[in-house]
Structure formats: C-alpha cells, structure tokens
Amino acid sequence: MRRTSLLAATGALLLSAAPAAAAQPQVRIHDIQGTTRVSPLVGKHVADVPGVVTGVRASGASRGFWFQDPNPDNDPRTSEGLFVYTGDKDPAVAVGDAVTVSGVVSEYYPLSSGETPETTANQSVTELTGASWQVTGKGSVPAEEIGPDTVPQAYAAPDGNIEKTQLDPARYALDYFESREGMVLRVDDARVVGPTDTHRSLWVTTKPEQNRNPRGGTTYTGYADANSGRLKVESLAGGDFPAADVGDRLRGGTEGPLDYSSYGGYVLEANALGQHVPGGLKPETTRKQADGELSVATYNVENLAPSNDPAKFQRLAEGVVRGLAAPDIVAVEEVQDNSGPEDDGVVDASQTLTKLTDAIAAAGGPHYQWRQINPQNDADGGQPGGNIRVAFLFNPNRVSFMDKPGGDATTPVRPVADGGHAALSTSPGRIAPTDDAWKDSRKPLVGQFEFRGAPVFVVADHFASKGGDQPMHGRFQPPTRSSEEQRTAQSRLVRGFVDDLRRVDGGARAVVLGDLNDFGFSPALAPLTDGGALTDLATTLPPAERYSYVYEGNSQQLDHTLVTPGVRADYDIVHLNAEFHDQTSDHDPQVTRIQP
Structure with a gap:
C-alpha cells in the first residue's frame, strides 16, 4: 500500500x-x-x-x-x-x-x-x-455514547441478503452498528458477558438487563432474541489487557472506533479501556450424591491428549472430584488418541484415558475404570489426526459395567430381550455407526450399567459441530444453519435407539447425554423429545440458567442430559469453565443424580 x-x-x-x-x-x-x-x-x-x-x-x-x-x-x-x-x-x-x-x-x-x-x-x-x-x-471528535436504550432490541431485518437494504438504525441492531462503522463509540461501566480469550478480546453488554443470568452473563434463549446489546472489545492501546471473567466490569469509559470482524461481528477497537473491576465469580461445585442415588455426568474435555500440559489433567481432575463431587459415571467427549493431533494412523486412546483417571485418583477421587471404542482413523471429525471420541469413566465401587463383546467401530448396537428386561447386543456399542448421519462425526457410545441390581443404559453423544453455519452477525438474515440437517438426522437415530429399547422393556431407564452442539430450542434436537420419549432436564431450570458454553457473549446450552419417562432426577449444570478467562475446557460439565 x-x-x-x-x-x-x-x-x-x-x-x-x-x-x-x-x-x-x-x-x-x-x-x-x-x-x-x-x-x-x-x-x-x-x-x-x-x-x-x-x-x-x-x-x-x-x-x-x-x-x-x-x-x-x-x-x-x-x-x-x-x-x-x-x-x-x-x-x-x-x-x-x-x-x-x-x-x-x-x-x-x-x-x-x-x-x-x-x-x-x-x-x-x-x-x-x-x-x-x-x-x-x-482536531477532535466526540465519542457517541451507547446507553442501555441506544441499540435496538431487534437484531436484523429478515430480508435475505441485507447488503443493499436501506439501513434502519432506529429499528435493528446490526443496522445501528453499520451506521456507526468506523466511528468512535463509548460504553460506560460495561459488564463483561464473554471472558477474555487468547486473542486479547472480551465481550460486554450495552444492555445490562437483557436476558441477564444470575452469574452476570447474557443467556441466549431463542433465535428470535440474539441479545443485541453484545459488543466485542479489543484494544488498540497495547500494554496489559484485563484478564476478565463473566460478571466483571470495565469501570468508566471504554471507547474507540467501531470495526467489523469475521470473529464476532462488530468490535470496539478501544483506545481507552475502563478500569477492570472483578466481579468475584467463583467456579461452582455440586453436592455429593446420596448412597441410593446414581450420579451421571457429562464433560467435554476439549481435545484432551497425552501431550497436553499436566496442569490441564490436574484441573480436569479437580473439576471431576470437587466440582462434580466424583460422579459414579462420567461421559467424556473430545478424548483424543495417544498421539493427539499428529495424523499418524494411531487411534488407541489408552494413554489419554490413563493419564486422566490417574489424575483423578491423585486429586482424591475414585480409581475410575473406562470403556470406549476406538474409531476408524480420521473418520469422526474434530481436530485432524486427533480421532476424538466419547468414553465412559465409572467408579467400580459404586456401579458395574455389563461388558458384552462384539462392539467395534462399525458394528451397530441393538437392544435385546433378556429375561423380560432390556439388554444390549454389545456393551459398549455404537448406534448405527455406518449411517451417513455420522459422517465425519462422533458416533454415540452406549453402555449397560448396573446400579443396586437394576440396569441403567447410558448413551454418550457428541453431535456434529456448527461448522458451515452462517454467522449471526452476517449479511444473510436470518442466517442459514445448514449443520442442523445432520444433527436432526443424528437426533432421529438416537431417538430410534431409545424407542427400540423401550419396546423391549417399557420401564427401561436410559440417560442420553453429552455435547449435542445445539440449543434446547433448536429444531435439530426436537426428535429427541417429541412425544415425551425423553425429557431434556435443562427445561427444569429457569430459561436464563440453561447454558453450558459462552460464545460471542452469549451464554448458551450445547450440552444436555435427557432421561426416559419415570426417571426421577436431580440435575445441575456446574459452571466452572466457560465463564472464566483461564478455563480448562470451553464447556461446563453437568451432573444428574438419578433417585430411587
């Protein structure tokens, strides 16, 4: 130039x-x-x-x-x-x-x-x-101050490609920001709703009461309400950038010219940052399960590999032992193979799982055993070479795993009758692993457990990612969410397995859980709950508390636990990662205590 x-x-x-x-x-x-x-x-x-x-x-x-x-x-x-x-x-x-x-x-x-x-x-x-x-x-120009009522509540005009649509900044949030592109804006006493990331950016809200949750974030409750007050902040000033968590504040003025990025949309490039005031947010813990309760958890451990820093294993272990109170069963997602992201044909994950279970024991937890099925090489998506998969950890002093041979990467598991009750053809097994719905995606892992003499079936999931969807802040409104098609098909297959299980035994107890990569209000997950076949336990919480992930300043629900009718459950999302700048994983775990 x-x-x-x-x-x-x-x-x-x-x-x-x-x-x-x-x-x-x-x-x-x-x-x-x-x-x-x-x-x-x-x-x-x-x-x-x-x-x-x-x-x-x-x-x-x-x-x-x-x-x-x-x-x-x-x-x-x-x-x-x-x-x-x-x-x-x-x-x-x-x-x-x-x-x-x-x-x-x-x-x-x-x-x-x-x-x-x-x-x-x-x-x-x-x-x-x-x-x-x-x-x-x-010369000088004054900053335009953004108050709680400045940015419209409605996010964007539903006009398809909005590039050449006349801007209406009094009606739509994206139009308001576009009409200020490149101008100096100011937000006073802004509350942080997305923690500082590794790229020296964070998210604030200009609308403090917009879908506010009890921990200071802004919860995404539906496609019709994108939380228009969210605004990304980066710094032009250099020097220290605040290590902020959700609920912290930037006291005073944060101001600078408004830019646009593919990573989050409109971003305030701040010449001046307000003073960082910590909000005192602490990682949560949950209660210990009672003797007669079976506790089942799900935890996305974010590309866990043996080569990760030992501190990651230690913090994950502390989260399991103290945060989750050492559940009886833990479904873990994003477990990589022994060589991690090196694409060398290795698919076995025994070293990864050994390091994790050893770390849990060292942190004072149980000596967990594990069950999993090695995937075909490079067939399940995720970080190239990592061969991520789901796995079960379980405490053998509290629960038994009913091993049945025959499960492998391509053999489908089926419910079968066993003395008037349901059982599995293989345990662990994978649901319809060769179906196109699982192409380049993780296959659900099903295990048959026994707790106090009664069978419990657990389906651990990690559905296809949202990769390929149009961004919320983009020029096409409403955005196309093309990845929903694959997750809808995946939901139908899991639902079909649960239906087959209950046809064998109408009283069978099943828990379907994991990183479903979509929201409770998404049509992609509707097949799981249609007709009452499964209950998403997050619906027992107030809408503002239904979240396990923070993305672009939106606290949102990607991880779920669902149960079959008749299962009495005490459910808790344990916020110990997603809201914090030093998160061990980008997901919060959750635990369900199944009651007698």
Missing part, C-alpha cells in the same frame, strides 16, 4: 500546474459510507477527504487508521467514520491528527478458510485503499 512520500507530494505539484478542471463537489466520509452496507462509490478514487484520526492499528498485516468527519450530516444512516488500509506499512499518523485522505473506495470482506468475497456470509468493511494523506493540523 502506498504511503505519503516525497514522490506523492511532487506529483501533487505537477497536477497543480495542469489546466484547471471543472470544480467537483468535495467528497466526505458520509458520502462514501452511504445509506446501505456497500458504498455507492465503491471502486472510485476519491481525493482530499477530510477528517480527524481516531484510532491507529500499527501492527499486523492489516495496518491502517480510522478517521472521522467532525462535521456530520443530518442522516442517521450514514456513518461519519472510515478505515484507511495501509497494509503492512506504518500508518505514520496519530490520534488527533487532522488529515485529508485520497484513495480508492473498497469493500473488504473478512474471510474464513476456503471463502471468497462472493461466497462469504460475513459483512464487508468500507475502507480506502491505495491511500495517500496529508496531516493538516489537529
């Missing part, structure tokens, strides 16, 4: 000696931004656009600066801020510089892997490229 230079200045002098041309109206930033998401001047060269520098990105491959017109027009749809892209070159300006900028108007689309500007669902950022500029003095 071209910078201001002696050559550019000499060129300007040569142009001044040319014959005078007809006077052209001066183009200002609001003329470039226009009243839709795509500039009416895209592809055109503009000259001497005035403004004041409001933010500088001086590092990385996408360097540049924002500038803003101190003399706005009267149209609330047209932004007065704009980004000037300088590539890998030093912007060589400072906040407060008054500048005139020349360049080509462009629409930049942040892309994910494999995308093009034509195929991406992300919105574009209007910017100037090939730019030159002159510093003409000093």
Whole structure:
C-alpha cells in the first residue's frame, strides 16, 4: 500500500500546474459510507477527504487508521467514520491528527478458510485503499455514547441478503452498528458477558438487563432474541489487557472506533479501556450424591491428549472430584488418541484415558475404570489426526459395567430381550455407526450399567459441530444453519435407539447425554423429545440458567442430559469453565443424580 512520500507530494505539484478542471463537489466520509452496507462509490478514487484520526492499528498485516468527519450530516444512516488500509506499512499518523485522505473506495470482506468475497456470509468493511494523506493540523471528535436504550432490541431485518437494504438504525441492531462503522463509540461501566480469550478480546453488554443470568452473563434463549446489546472489545492501546471473567466490569469509559470482524461481528477497537473491576465469580461445585442415588455426568474435555500440559489433567481432575463431587459415571467427549493431533494412523486412546483417571485418583477421587471404542482413523471429525471420541469413566465401587463383546467401530448396537428386561447386543456399542448421519462425526457410545441390581443404559453423544453455519452477525438474515440437517438426522437415530429399547422393556431407564452442539430450542434436537420419549432436564431450570458454553457473549446450552419417562432426577449444570478467562475446557460439565 502506498504511503505519503516525497514522490506523492511532487506529483501533487505537477497536477497543480495542469489546466484547471471543472470544480467537483468535495467528497466526505458520509458520502462514501452511504445509506446501505456497500458504498455507492465503491471502486472510485476519491481525493482530499477530510477528517480527524481516531484510532491507529500499527501492527499486523492489516495496518491502517480510522478517521472521522467532525462535521456530520443530518442522516442517521450514514456513518461519519472510515478505515484507511495501509497494509503492512506504518500508518505514520496519530490520534488527533487532522488529515485529508485520497484513495480508492473498497469493500473488504473478512474471510474464513476456503471463502471468497462472493461466497462469504460475513459483512464487508468500507475502507480506502491505495491511500495517500496529508496531516493538516489537529482536531477532535466526540465519542457517541451507547446507553442501555441506544441499540435496538431487534437484531436484523429478515430480508435475505441485507447488503443493499436501506439501513434502519432506529429499528435493528446490526443496522445501528453499520451506521456507526468506523466511528468512535463509548460504553460506560460495561459488564463483561464473554471472558477474555487468547486473542486479547472480551465481550460486554450495552444492555445490562437483557436476558441477564444470575452469574452476570447474557443467556441466549431463542433465535428470535440474539441479545443485541453484545459488543466485542479489543484494544488498540497495547500494554496489559484485563484478564476478565463473566460478571466483571470495565469501570468508566471504554471507547474507540467501531470495526467489523469475521470473529464476532462488530468490535470496539478501544483506545481507552475502563478500569477492570472483578466481579468475584467463583467456579461452582455440586453436592455429593446420596448412597441410593446414581450420579451421571457429562464433560467435554476439549481435545484432551497425552501431550497436553499436566496442569490441564490436574484441573480436569479437580473439576471431576470437587466440582462434580466424583460422579459414579462420567461421559467424556473430545478424548483424543495417544498421539493427539499428529495424523499418524494411531487411534488407541489408552494413554489419554490413563493419564486422566490417574489424575483423578491423585486429586482424591475414585480409581475410575473406562470403556470406549476406538474409531476408524480420521473418520469422526474434530481436530485432524486427533480421532476424538466419547468414553465412559465409572467408579467400580459404586456401579458395574455389563461388558458384552462384539462392539467395534462399525458394528451397530441393538437392544435385546433378556429375561423380560432390556439388554444390549454389545456393551459398549455404537448406534448405527455406518449411517451417513455420522459422517465425519462422533458416533454415540452406549453402555449397560448396573446400579443396586437394576440396569441403567447410558448413551454418550457428541453431535456434529456448527461448522458451515452462517454467522449471526452476517449479511444473510436470518442466517442459514445448514449443520442442523445432520444433527436432526443424528437426533432421529438416537431417538430410534431409545424407542427400540423401550419396546423391549417399557420401564427401561436410559440417560442420553453429552455435547449435542445445539440449543434446547433448536429444531435439530426436537426428535429427541417429541412425544415425551425423553425429557431434556435443562427445561427444569429457569430459561436464563440453561447454558453450558459462552460464545460471542452469549451464554448458551450445547450440552444436555435427557432421561426416559419415570426417571426421577436431580440435575445441575456446574459452571466452572466457560465463564472464566483461564478455563480448562470451553464447556461446563453437568451432573444428574438419578433417585430411587
């Protein structure tokens, strides 16, 4: 990208000696931004656009600066801020510089892997490229303050591709933010609703009471309510970035120009961060199961491999022993093979599970045994080479596992009759493992346990991911959630297995649990509960408390525990990971105590 230079200045002098041309109206930033998401001047060269520098990105491959017109027009749809892209070159300006900028108007689309500007669902950022500029003095522009009532409650117009739809910033949140693209915004005393991540960013809410949950987060309760007050915050100032948890606050003002990213949508690039005030949030613990209660838990351990830091095994173990009170059965998801992400043909996970169970014993927990089935190499999705799978841990002093040979990566498990009761053809076994519904996805693991002389069937799941879905903040509204199709098919297969089990024995007790990768309100999970075949125990909690994961500032439910009719259960989601900046896993575990 071209910078201001002696050559550019000499060129300007040569142009001044040319014959005078007809006077052209001066183009200002609001003329470039226009009243839709795509500039009416895209592809055109503009000259001497005035403004004041409001933010500088001086590092990385996408360097540049924002500038803003101190003399706005009267149209609330047209932004007065704009980004000037300088590539890998030093912007060589400072906040407060008054500048005139020349360049080509462009629409930049942040892309994910494999995308093009034509195929991406992300919105574009209007910017100037090939730019030159002159510093003409000093100036300032006030920040626009965002209060609880500033951003509309409704998230986006349901118009399909909204790129060329006239902005309506008083009606839709995405339109409000687009109409302020590149402008300096300010949020005072913001509450953190998404913890600091490894990329030095966090999420705040501009609407403190919007679907607030008891631990300070913002709960995602339905597709019709995206929680429009969420806003991502990054820092342009350098230096320390707060290590914030959900419920913390940024006291005072957090302000800077508004950008857009494929990672979360609109992001406040803060020149100034409010003072970090911890909220005192602590990891939860649950009660110990009574002697007559069978406790069953699910825990996504996030790509656990023997090569992980020993501290991860230790913290996972402490979570099982103290957080979950050492359940009788733990279904664990994302257990990698012995070589972790190295794609070397290894599928066995005995070293991974040994390290985990040894760590649990060292933390004062039971000496768990485990059961699992090795997948076919590279057939179950997840991190390439990792061969993630689900597995059972169980305390042999409290519960017995009914081993039946024959289970392998491709053999389907079936309910069978055994003396008037239900049993399994193989234990452990996999549900319809060759069905297309499980392509590049984990296969459910079914185990037959016995507790106090009675059989209990546990189905451990890790459904297909949301990869490929259009983002909530994108240009297509409502977004297409194409991954739901596979999870719907997976739900039907699990439901079919439960139906078969209950046809053999109408009183059979089954627990279906794990990372289902979708929300309780999603149609993809409806086959599991239709007709009352299974009850999702999260529905026994208030809607604001139904979450096990925090994504883009939304506390949301991806992990579930469901039970067959007649099962009396005490259910608890144990929040010890997702809300914290130093999380051991990105999921919170949950435990169910089945009562006599």
